[in-house]
Amino acid sequence: MKKIIQGLGTTKNYLDKKIKWDKLTEILDSIRYAPSSGDLQNWKVVVVDDLENKKKLAKFSYDQTWVSKASVVLVVCNDQSEVKRMFKGKADFYSTQNCAAGIQNMLLRATSLGIDSAWIRTFNAERIRSLLSIPEDIKIDALITLGYAKKREEKVRVNELKNVVYFREWGNSEL
Ligand SMILES: Cc1cc2nc3c(=O)[nH]c(=O)nc-3n(C[C@H](O)[C@H](O)[C@H](O)COP(=O)(O)O)c2cc1C
Known part of the structure; x- marks a missing residue:
């Protein structure tokens, strides 16, 4: 698990190599097991794997052209309707954290x-909404690109633990 956590990093250079459907399914399936406020599981995912639409997603991401080179782009959507019913004014905050x-x-x-x-x-978001026919009441929270890196990037910056964690009170780095 530690190796997986430390191995996670942003990749913006992709090989022209497809992800097999069985692996993609494994990835998609994992969203179902995340924690969510009120167990409302308000996530939905639109899988985009055709080049034409990937290019459009890249364009609508303010010309982050590398996006279209990924094998697939997942459009992670946030259906807030149930969350609003249960959490009223806090729905935006909770539903985003769930996603x-x-x-x-x-x-x-x-x-x-x-x-x-x-x-x-x-x-x-509005251009992506119209491209993929995502309803007005569904928020678009993120795009996730997936593929195989040409070259894995080294982590640029990982904060030291002592700068992140305090003990017993804010600012105390002494154990
Ligand atoms: C909420 C969120 C939004 C992000 N949006 C973008 C983005 O639009 N474009 C981009 O190139 N990277 C984006 N990133 C990736 C971050 O820039 C990246 O995670 C950060 O620089 C650390 O690099 P690492 O993931 O390789 O550790 C985003 C990350 C998060 C969590």
């Missing part, structure tokens, strides 16, 4: 299968 937990499951499962990925949030 983020699901995304992290998929990224870790992908890494464990030797598949590289990237998480993208810089995009024009």
Whole structure:
């Protein structure tokens, strides 16, 4: 598990190599096991694997052209309807966190299968909505690219644990 967690990193250079459906299914399946507020499981995923639409997703991600080179792009959607009923004003906050937990499951499962990925949030949601016929009341939370890296990037920056964790009170780094 430690190796998988440490092996997860953003990949923006993909080989022209398809992910097999059985592996993709494994990755998609992992979202179902993420924790969610009220157990509402408000995630939905649209799988985009045709070049024409991948190119459009790249364009709508403010010309992040590398997006179209991935084997597939997952469009992670957030169906807030039930969450709104249960959590009212906190729905946006909770439902986004639920989807983020699901995304992290998929990224870790992908890494464990030797598949590289990237998480993208810089995009024009309305253009993606219209391209993929995503209903008005469904939020688009992220795009996830999946594929095989030409070259795996080294982690650029990992914060030291002492700068992240405090003991017993804010700011105390002494164990
Ligand atoms: C919510 C979120 C949104 C992100 N959006 C983008 C993006 O639009 N484009 C991009 O190139 N990377 C994006 N990233 C990837 C981060 O830039 C990347 O995770 C960070 O630089 C650390 O690099 P690493 O993942 O290789 O450790 C996003 C990551 C997260 C979690």
